[in-house]
Amino acid sequence: xxxxxxxxxxxxxxxxxxxxxxxxxxxxxxxxxxxxxxxxxxxxxxxxxxxxxxxxxxxxxxxxxxxxxxxxxxxxxxxxxxxxxxxxxxxxxxxxxxxxxxxxxxxxxxxxxxxxxxx
Amino acid sequence: xxxxxxxxxxxxxxxxxxxxxxxxxxxxxxxxxxxxxxxxxxxxxxxxxxxxxxxxxxxxxxxxxxxxxxxxxxxxxxxxxxxxxxxxxxxxxxxxxxxxxxxxxxxxxxxxxxxxxxxxxxxxxxxxxxxxxxxxxxxxxxxxxxxxxxxxxxxxxxxxxxxxxxxxxxxxxxxxxxxxxxxxxxxxxxxxxxxxxxxxxxxxxxxxxxxxxxxxxxxxxxxxxxxxxxxxxxxxxxxxxxxxxxxxxxxxxxxxxxxxxxxxxxxxxxxxxxxxxxxxxxxxxxxxxxxxxxxxxxxxxxxxxxxxxxxxxxxxxxxxxxxxxxxx
Numbered sequence: 001x002x003x004x005x006x007x008x009x010x011x012x013x014x015x016x017x018x019x020x021x022x023x024x025x026x027x028x029x030x031x032x033x034x035x036x037x038x039x040x041x042x043x044x045x046x047x048x049x050x051x052x053x054x055x056x057x058x059x060x061x062x063x064x065x066x067x068x069x070x071x072x073x074x075x076x077x078x079x080x081x082x083x084x085x086x087x088x089x090x091x092x093x094x095x096x097x098x099x100x101x102x103x104x105x106x107x108x109x110x111x112x113x114x115x116x117x118x119x
Numbered sequence: 120x121x122x123x124x125x126x127x128x129x130x131x132x133x134x135x136x137x138x139x140x141x142x143x144x145x146x147x148x149x150x151x152x153x154x155x156x157x158x159x160x161x162x163x164x165x166x167x168x169x170x171x172x173x174x175x176x177x178x179x180x181x182x183x184x185x186x187x188x189x190x191x192x193x194x195x196x197x198x199x200x201x202x203x204x205x206x207x208x209x210x211x212x213x214x215x216x217x218x219x220x221x222x223x224x225x226x227x228x229x230x231x232x233x234x235x236x237x238x239x240x241x242x243x244x245x246x247x248x249x250x251x252x253x254x255x256x257x258x259x260x261x262x263x264x265x266x267x268x269x270x271x272x273x274x275x276x277x278x279x280x281x282x283x284x285x286x287x288x289x290x291x292x293x294x295x296x297x298x299x300x301x302x303x304x305x306x307x308x309x310x311x312x313x314x315x316x317x318x319x320x321x322x323x324x325x326x327x328x329x330x331x332x333x334x335x336x337x338x339x340x341x342x343x344x345x346x347x348x349x350x351x352x353x354x355x356x357x358x359x360x361x362x363x364x365x366x367x368x369x370x371x372x373x374x375x376x377x378x379x380x381x382x383x384x385x386x387x388x389x390x391x392x393x394x395x396x397x398x399x400x401x402x403x404x405x406x407x408x409x410x411x412x413x414x415x416x417x418x419x420x421x422x423x424x425x426x427x428x429x430x431x432x433x434x435x436x437x438x439x440x441x442x443x444x445x446x447x
């Protein structure tokens with residue numbers, strides 16, 4: 001019980017921020033709130049609607065997303081698309097993600113030649 | 120009749136800035152209907168699909184705070200330490216002081232024991248509530264107006280902000296406290312002539328010499344505090360200067376009190392303490408405070424100077440640790 005609560009707390013900490021990278025990456029193709037939610041959960045991101053919808057507006061305020069209303073269909077939808085700036089930031093975040101992944105991997109499996117293994 | 124979705128959307132909109140409302144409403148309604156449709160397509164009845172969707176969206180107030188980008192706390196981690204320090208200072212130092220002053224005034228006003236206890240309790244509650252409320256309000260406003268900690272301080276934290284624990288060294292805050300005390304006592308001496316009581320508490324005849332003299336000595340105490348702060352080391356000179364200043368204050372006060380020239384006779388005449396003689400009691404209290412306070416001050420400073428000079432360990436308040444000044 002306590003163990004589970006501790007784990008879920010740490011998982012939440014670790015996942016915080018990944019939704020931003022994922023959203024900015026997915027929205028290089030324009031999409032609306034619910035479609036993005038579907039895409040993300042299909043891709044394995046555990047994101048809740050009440051976190052994602054406000055987040056999209058926040059990213060728009062920061063200039064990382066732009067939006068426009070599409071009224072062609074029966075149901076008007078607000079489409080978001082990643083801006084150039086948003087794309088650049090997403091690329092930087094993905095690089096950081098790769099770097100961290102490698103760094104964690106190195107810690108988990110030390111190569112044997114580094115100074116720490118001599119101790 | 121409003122639908123469940125209407126009720127949910129309206130509840131969100133109530134807590135969202137007005138200029139964003141129509142946009143958020145349109146988007147939120149579409150998102151909810153998209154989710155409901157997806158559930159209906161999956162075979163759920165519409166009613167149940169709506170309930171499930173709204174339950175998943177969760178507390179509308181929380182969603183609204185997300186949209187408004189509003190913190191869900193009053194005082195965040197940036198301001199909490201400063202808030203806590205000020206509240207503790209106010210409640211542990213200023214509040215007892217205020218209550219003590221009120222109690223003394225009530226006693227001097229010839230109130231019964233019940234009335235004195237009553238005013239002590241009501242002052243504690245009222246003044247305490249005011250202190251906590253205004254400080255908390257100030258910090259909540261700071262939190263919401265986005266003032267950074269560095270702006271509050273005027274600069275960012277630096278190593279100079281670490282307190283000095285050597286007995287001879289003072290922080291700007293300690294200097295401020297010493298000067299504040301001087302200002303407070305001078306203000307009390309001047310104000311008692313006009314305020315607090317109907318008749319001045321102290322003998323107005325002494326304005327010809329002794330009260331200005333005592334104010335002068337208090338100003339010298341302030342100069343002494345600044346000198347001590349700048350000097351940084353404690354030597355025998357400090358012991359002597361401190362002792363002379365303490366004597367310059369305590370001896371005249373004692374002499375005036377013993378010769379019944381300290382308190383205003385007309386004010387004493389307004390006191391009715393039953394069988395006890397107010398003047399005798401007040402004289403006793405004044406002499407004890409003057410002599411006791413001066414002796415304590417002289418001995419305390421002398422001991423600290425000796426400790427500093429000999430490099431003896433000095434307790435660091437609040438840590439249970441001791442600090443030894445290196446011999447210079």
